[in-house]
Amino acid sequence: MTVKTIKVDYLARVEGEGAIKVVVRDGAVESAEFRIFEPPRFFEALLRGRNFTEAPDITARICGICPVAYQMSTVHAMENALGLAVTGPLRDLRRLLYCGEWIESHALHIYMLHSPDFLGYDGAIDMARDHGDAVRRGLALKKVGNEILSLLGGREIHPVNVRVGGFYRTPRRRELEPLAERLKWAREAALETVRWVAAFDFPDVERDYEFVALRHTDEYPFNEGRIVSSRGLDITAGEYEDHFEETHVERSTALHSHLRERGAYLVGPLARYSLNFDRLSRLAQEVARDVGLGPKCSNPYRSIVVRAVEVLYACDEALRIIDGYVEPDLPAVAAKPCAGTGYAATEAPRGLLYHRYRLDADGTIVEARIVPPTSQNQASIEEDLVSFIGGSLDLPEDALRHRCEQTVRNYDPCISCSTHFLQLEIDRG
Numbered sequence: 063m064t065v066k067t068i069k070v071d072y073l074a075r076v077e078g079e080g081a082i083k084v085v086v087r088d089g090a091v092e093s094a095e096f097r098i099f100e101p102p103r104f105f106e107a108l109l110r111g112r113n114f115t116e117a118p119d120i121t122a123r124i125c126g127i128c129p130v131a132y133q134m135s136t137v138h139a140m141e142n143a144l145g146l147a148v149t150g151p152l153r154d155l156r157r158l159l160y161c162g163e164w165i166e167s168h169a170l171h172i173y174m175l176h177s178p179d180f181l182g183y184d185g186a187i188d189m190a191r192d193h194g195d196a197v198r199r200g201l202a203l204k205k206v207g208n209e210i211l212s213l214l215g216g217r218e219i220h221p222v223n224v225r226v227g228g229f230y231r232t233p234r235r236r237e238l239e240p241l242a243e244r245l246k247w248a249r250e251a252a253l254e255t256v257r258w259v260a261a262f263d264f265p266d267v268e269r270d271y272e273f274v275a276l277r278h279t280d281e282y283p284f285n286e287g288r289i290v291s292s293r294g295l296d297i298t299a300g301e302y303e304d305h306f307e308e309t310h311v312e313r314s315t316a317l318h319s320h321l322r323e324r325g326a327y328l329v330g331p332l333a334r335y336s337l338n339f340d341r342l343s344r345l346a347q348e349v350a351r352d353v354g355l356g357p358k359c360s361n362p363y364r365s366i367v368v369r370a371v372e373v374l375y376a377c378d379e380a381l382r383i384i385d386g387y388v389e390p391d392l393p394a395v396a397a398k399p400c401a402g403t404g405y406a407a408t409e410a411p412r413g414l415l416y417h418r419y420r421l422d423a424d425g426t427i428v429e430a431r432i433v434p435p436t437s438q439n440q441a442s443i444e445e446d447l448v449s450f451i452g453g454s455l456d457l458p459e460d461a462l463r464h465r466c467e468q469t470v471r472n473y474d475p476c477i478s479c480s481t482h483f484l485q486l487e488i489d490r491g
Contacts, residue, residue: 114426122221136417140397225394245384260367272327273337282341284408331365331369369474412474419431
């Protein structure tokens with residue numbers, strides 16, 4: 063029996079560091095382990111003892127790429143605990159802020175991190191030599207998303223203008239008008255992006271995932287909705303822990319999340335899209351059909367196309383919000399402390415994000431729980447590796463290593479949200 067080990071000491075083009083070990087026996091993949099080995103950062107412990115008003119600024123530091131998702135989940139959970147409802151223009155501004163994060167995060171992944179896999183480059187810098195116009199388009203798209211974060215959040219990274227009940231300051235309508243002009247360009251650039259990535263050469267693979275995402279009665283989900291799945295789950299955020307559980311595995315400092323009833327599941331763009339296609343804007347639906355996506359996509363390698371469709375939708379939605387914007391009378395709804403437990407789930411660019419907080423009577427955080435998207439997808443990543451790499455064992459070593467990395471990058475994993483990500487080891491003993 064031959065023994066062969068393939069290692070990738072650090073996976074490039076992901077957020078964070080970790081490792082993979084693939085065990086091959088008699089020409090078949092026996093197991094695949096997705097290892098997260100960097101120490102956890104204990105944000106849940108950092109939140110305990112803090113006042114509820116401090117939480118949005120603390121949780122924004124969990125991730126530099128998707129801080130809005132953590133802030134929005136925090137404020138929604140706090141408002142749930144306090145019995146607050148944020149509606150009207152303030153709710154619209156929150157969706158607009160989320161549009162900005164989706165645009166900048168998805169553009170970064172599509173152009174800088176994932177497209178080099180399909181075009182045969184080690185990274186975006188090498189790719190730029192031959193695809194300079196595309197890289198410039200991606201950077202300009204990301205900049206538009208950052209401009210939204212800067213205007214509404216106070217700065218591009220770790221925004222400081224979000225508070226429980228609304229914002230510290232809301233923009234005047236005239237401040238949004240230049241942004242609308244930039245978004246019109248961005249919408250056209252997003253259309254080009256969808257068509258560009260749809261022409262890539264994709265492995266012909268499908269997986270029977272259980273998709274899990276938010277679903278809202280009349281809009282593509284950002285901040286609100288029920289948690290649903292492709293196999294019949296339909297619950298509120300307050301019921302999340304009745305159906306999902308996290309377990310510790312020795313190989314990972316981050317917990318693995320499973321559905322109690324069925325095991326691994328998938329969150330993120332494929333899940334959102336497949337469960338909410340009918341909630342996309344008409345333009346996004348038409349373009350998706352034109353490039354051959356249809357109302358459901360189960361090929362993880364085509365997730366890059368779905369992300370591009372979501373960028374287009376976010377541009378469309380941002381323009382819709384700006385067009386109908388009416389300046390609110392006050393920047394926030396008053397939030398008075400009281401004892402209670404609050405739950406929320408929002409859709410980070412990488413998927414469902416769950417928060418739960420328990421407050422005492424003066425608004426001090428007694429308990430906090432945060433479940434990020436990447437920890438929910440860890441089991442599904444491992445199943446993808448077993449399923450897809452088994453059909454690629456005859457590839458040359460470099461090509462096999464690349465396929466392993468690409469399979470993980472399909473998820474745009476943000477490992478630093480829970481700990482950090484990637485060394486590859488294949489054991490053929």
